[in-house]
Amino acid sequence: MTAIVVFIDQINASGTLHSTSQQLLTLARSAGEAVVVVAGPVSEDLAAELGVHGVARVLHSEQSELADFLIAPKADLVAQVAASVSASAVLLENSPAGKEIAARVGVALNAGVITDAVTVENQGGALLAHKSVLAGSYMVQAQATSAVTVISVKSHSVEARAAAQTVVPVVERIEVTFGPASLGARIIRRTSRTASGRPELEDARIVVAGGRGLDGDFGPVEELADVLGAAVGASRAATDAGWISHAAQVGQTGKKVSPQLYISVGISGAIQQKAGMQTSKVIVAVNKDSESPVFEIADFGIVGDLFKVLPQAVEEIKRRRS
Amino acid sequence: MENAALNIVVLVKYVPDTQFDRHLTGENHRLDRNESILSELDEYALEAALAITDDRGGAKAGNFVTALTLGPASAVAAVKKSLQIGATSGVHVSDEALAGSDAWSTSLALAAAVRTLGPVDLIITGMSSTDGETSLVPTQLAARLGLPAITFASSLELDGTTVTARRDGDDVSEDIQATLPVLVSVTDQANEPRYPNFKGILAAKKKKITTLSLADIGLSADAVGHIGSLTRVDSAAERPARTAGTIITDAGDAGIQLVDFLAAQKLI
Ligand SMILES: Cc1cc2nc3c(=O)[nH]c(=O)nc-3n(C[C@H](O)[C@H](O)[C@H](O)COP(=O)(O)OP(=O)(O)OC[C@H]3O[C@@H](n4cnc5c(N)ncnc54)[C@H](O)[C@@H]3O)c2cc1C
């Protein structure tokens, strides 16, 4: 059976399997034999979880370069393993790091790279990726024409499933050679931010996003998000103003989300904002200006003051639940 | 020690204006390139280059900022705009055979073009193109040229030959350091791009634009374009445009109506 390499980053990680990695393993299993490459240690918990996902073979490196330099050494690791197991495909998560590894593996292995895949299907051994392009205005099906296919896959491409049979993976520690240029960009400092405890934007079923209309106070948006179990997003105007972390920005230069429900609050709906949210299933907009472009794409729009509408909605949800 | 003059290459892509509807056409599902402009995200790359060279006495002190584009004949407009904004010279890689190039062959051709420019200290690119949006080209170019890369820099500084940049991730920010030569892709957080002024527009007319064919950069037609690319688009379907739904004006109970709507949609 053909080997499908899945990369899992355990540098500064929890020692367990992230839900996106579980999805990649489910995908890999549908197309061949998943061979897992890990940057960093393989904890007992991780090995056990990989076994549940049917992974028989794990190769990992704990070389310090993987942590000390930006992404390139991880790409060297993935490319060398993929070559050594004659992989027909490499699957990565669609994060900036995942895409950069994809890019580099593409050059190293003369492989076509497809990013931002929303689903991947196996058609007689060929992996067909579906992705949304031009800010959600088209869906395309694309594939690599090279011997090796590299795809970075967005979360929720498949429902993660355990394998029919749990296996005990063989974990092999390896050392790889890093290209000279891979050791050129050194990480000199890491500053962690405290987690909000809310769902991750790209994973969330519901996103409540706030814009300049919040005038510095994200309270109403956070309260609505919390009663809905939603992630909090923002327009660039709100992140630029420093009201919320840049990581919350939705749009062309922020996160591209397509949740079941996107509630846009005090956001005008500029083209760059729409580029990150218009593939959401249902869009609700609250804005006091009836001329705001966001109303052109809203399934349900409220022309009104967010400081009145949101607290009332929060109270109503709590009332119905009690 | 005096800082040596710099040779900086900025990648600028000519892309369909995102303000208009964009379409895929033809059997290979290529992008219709009418109504195109210099990619707004590459303006941040150009600004980063100009800010660095301004600090070192600009063009007068021998610093070079070359705007490099790869695209059809019309793409020279992206170079011209860059010259108006302040780049010192332009290079336009253009050849029929390049049509339909994916990131793999675009980076191959861009690497070959950069090699014709002599020793380069710094390559600066946008964080992604606004049409392809893969963010693959910068790293692939760096890999081909054997340069270290710092991607998604939200700030960029050069001190002597040391580049320091910041990258903002979801739960961690990283400060990165590298020594020239290096490739950096910058985000829209990196700076505030300048506009061309009247003087710049006049000065641009005298600046040199070099056009390079595939032969000039030593590549054969089958290495690039639709034939050389390693990916292909099999099919494309336009999504029906979103239409407006129910719009209500708050008469005091809009919050409750919102909850009714969510309940009816089974979202709560
Ligand atoms: C290169 C580039 C990239 C960009 N990338 C992004 C991106 O990724 N994401 C993004 O969002 N933007 C992006 N932008 C910025 C974008 O163009 C807009 O400027 C931005 O989205 C505006 O944010 P906003 O809607 O919050 O602010 P505004 O446009 O100022 O809108 C605020 C809205 O709030 C409403 N409002 C005010 N008070 C209230 C109230 N009390 N109750 C209800 N409504 C109220 C107003 O009617 C108005 O419609 C980018 C721009 C550029 C040039």
Ligand SMILES: Nc1ncnc2c1ncn2[C@@H]1O[C@H](COP(=O)(O)O)[C@@H](O)[C@H]1O
């Ligand atoms: N054809 C091109 N000509 C010049 N620069 C390009 C081209 N394609 C990509 N780039 C550069 O690479 C960046 C990322 O593009 P992409 O990989 O297409 O998302 C852009 O912001 C440009 O700076």
